Amino acid sequence: MSEHAVEFRLNGRPVRVLVEASASLVEVLRDQIGLTGTKLGCGAGVCGVCSVIVDGSLQTACLVPAVHLDGTSVSTIEGVADADGSLAPIQRAFIEQGGFQCGICTPGQVMAATALLRERPNPSEDEIVDWMKGSLCRCTGYYGIVRAVQAASGEGR
Ligand code: FES
Ligand code: FES
Structure with missing residues (x-):
């Protein structure tokens, strides 16, 4: 399977990862980047446990192909609190x-x-x-x- 380099902003910080052509955003977040706050449930866009915000829009990360992330801005549950840990x-x-x-x-x-x-x-x-x-x-x-x-x-x- 081919790998592709993608660069995007994740909770305000730039990231660059090599992703499989078939990888979803939730897989990349959890398995490659180590942000396990985003959960994987149905894997089919139905349950919403993998919800993240991509370029200001609510998305189910299990349905977002990671190869499409280039140049986007992604917010996950890890980025909701302030940088000092204060809850939003x-x-x-x-x-x-x-x-x-x-x-x-x-x-x-x-x-x-x-x-x-x-x-x-x-x-x-x-x-x-x-x-x-x-x-x-x-x-x-x-x-x-x-x-x-x-x-x-x-x-x-
Ligand atoms: S895991 Fe259920 S909508 Fe993504
Ligand atoms: S599935 Fe989380 S409280 Fe019901």
Whole structure:
């Protein structure tokens, strides 16, 4: 299998990696770069646990071919907190509102919420529910997650 050099920005820092032609972004993040915060679930673009932001757009990293990354800017869960480790408002809200549930879905939920609040800083409850349904929770529920997004958007507590 052929390898290709790709250069992109990852959480604000330049990276250069050699990737297999068939590799997905989530595979490169986890297996080559060592950022395991982005999880791999269905591998088919359905569950949302691999959600990242590429050039400002929410993407399922299992469906992003790594060879297409050249020149892009990628944000992962590892880049949400400030450089000094201080949690971002959305991360604090997930903890305070009970949205922080399991370690499989939560990184993708936080990335989805981050993308939503960048696009729509004050979303309605219906908009939050509609947006977040792309990130599946198989075991708990969405009340805490919706509250967390509302709290981070300043819409309520
Ligand atoms: S692992 Fe990517 S959407 Fe499920
Ligand atoms: S809390 Fe993560 S899948 Fe349900």
